[in-house]
Amino acid sequence: MEHVYNLDSYKNWLSTFLMPNSVKNRMYYAHRYVNWLSTIDIESPWDAQHYHVSQFIIHAGKAPSTKKNVRDALVTLYKWGHNTEQTDVSPVKSIPKIRVPISMPRPTPFEFIDDALARCRRLSDVIMIVLALYAGLRAVEIASLHTSDFDDEQIRVQGKGDKVRYVPIHDMLKPLILHIPNGWVFPSDKNPTGHYLPASVSQRLSDLLGPGRPGGHSLRHRFATDIFAETHNLILVQELLGHASISTTRIYTRGNTEHLAPAVQALPSRDTVSQATTRALEEMRQQQKQHDTRSN
Template sequence: MSAALDDSGLVERYLEHVRVEKRLARRTVELYAIDLRKLSDFAATANVELLRVQNAHIRRWVAQMHSRGRSGRGIALILSGWRGFYTWLGREGRVQSNPVQDVRAPKAPKPLPKALAVDDSVQLADWHDESADPWLEARDAAMVELLYGCGLRVGELVGLDAVASTTARGWIDLEAGEAHVLGKGSKRRSVPVGRKALQALQAWLPLRAADAKHADQPALFTGRHGTRLTAQAVWQRLKQRSMKAGLATPVHPHMLRHSFASHLLQSSGDLRAVQELLGHANITTTQVYTRLDFQHLAKAYDAAHPRAQRKAGKA
């Protein structure tokens, strides 16, 4: 019997095993068959029998799949099928070791955080809804300015109190132009509050104080019933506001934090300063914004540099 036929027979026996003895679903068995056909094709191309496949072969084939655009998740599923096949072969006494045992799929690249373009961020921050309730408009405008102007997390924003106290999680020092917040890991930090954010707060605070429902409520940002605003409510208000302001994509609070970091890094190039302002414990967390910054530079290069522009029909 040829090696190819022998390999085919092994695959068929394994598929029968998972279908009958393990009672796997029909679709699962079909997917196993596809993955094992791929394994057989790789082995045939390398002129090696399935029973003689080594760890180095598996690693090479993983690299080939990855270079052809197969996702890390897709490769992980294929490896799972191959690993099960060789585990069965080991129990059958056909192989002495599993060549797939310590092989892992390539890690999928972490998606870049979504950040707005500078113009879109300014458009959102400058936008005012003339038809809205002045109370709600002043409150929402102040929230946007703090999220984009200070890079606050939404939890830090809703945790702010109107007045500093020993029990406050965070507060705004208008005179010093600083926001004092309680971040992740219960770590406190202070960040500067820009002129526009201070103006928005000075417009909001008198309206907040004039509402009797806020007499005993320390929260800086509240709802109409006088209770502290929730993170979910901020998400909803910001989404509505961004759509009304004419932005192409709904904006969420963390997108404004990403925009703050990206735009600050583009302007200053000071990664350590951005790390401190964001309250990141590890600078590797902040370094993701250098990728956003590079994207910005690459787009500018492609659009403006004469050596980046190719004539039609030229390779």
């Protein structure tokens, strides 16, 4: 079997069924993978073994979410290789699926938000914070926002997987929009895209929030937890955040039990629990009394 590969052809194949951002993600890890393989004298991904895949996944990132993303990208790469008859094996298959643990929400404390706003010296800084805090936008969504994405009442947001959702415009954002010149909301002459990179948005929000404090994504957590606390409607929060799976949205219910309290309190009381408690407390007092007597 001839061991050849052409990542340009791979990109064309991806573009037939994936959206641009997903193609970009898959190509990023494909290039990293083949470049990394070359450092260990492996010329083609079709020559790699399962232990090379394991090493690369570990090399690519520590976070479970990153490792999962890398594995998923390599699964796609080897699927293309198989479909185009460049290889008949996939060393990724022996790597178990990587589970990403569901963590607790990390909403930005209000005092941190006030400190960040006090540090703002540019209108663009205020707009950036408000978009995360009152619209729940991710850094990648903020970076590529264009004035054409706004209408009188809502924002058109292109989220993960290039899925489009619409988020109502909060009254705190409406007067700010009036001062944005037509074009990219966060223009940049340094980038060929013409606008900020997502990493630049994340860095700017982190700088405004201050060192040692939660990063800019915590503002999205603040938005989500506040919306859920107000509505107790998980589907609504899912739609606003643009989550593909409701299981991802459930993170924002963790640590907030107000909506659960009425159901728990409605459970009937039992006299036998009170009686058992009284007996146990009396037994504890008797034991303590005997202990004190022996000690004296």
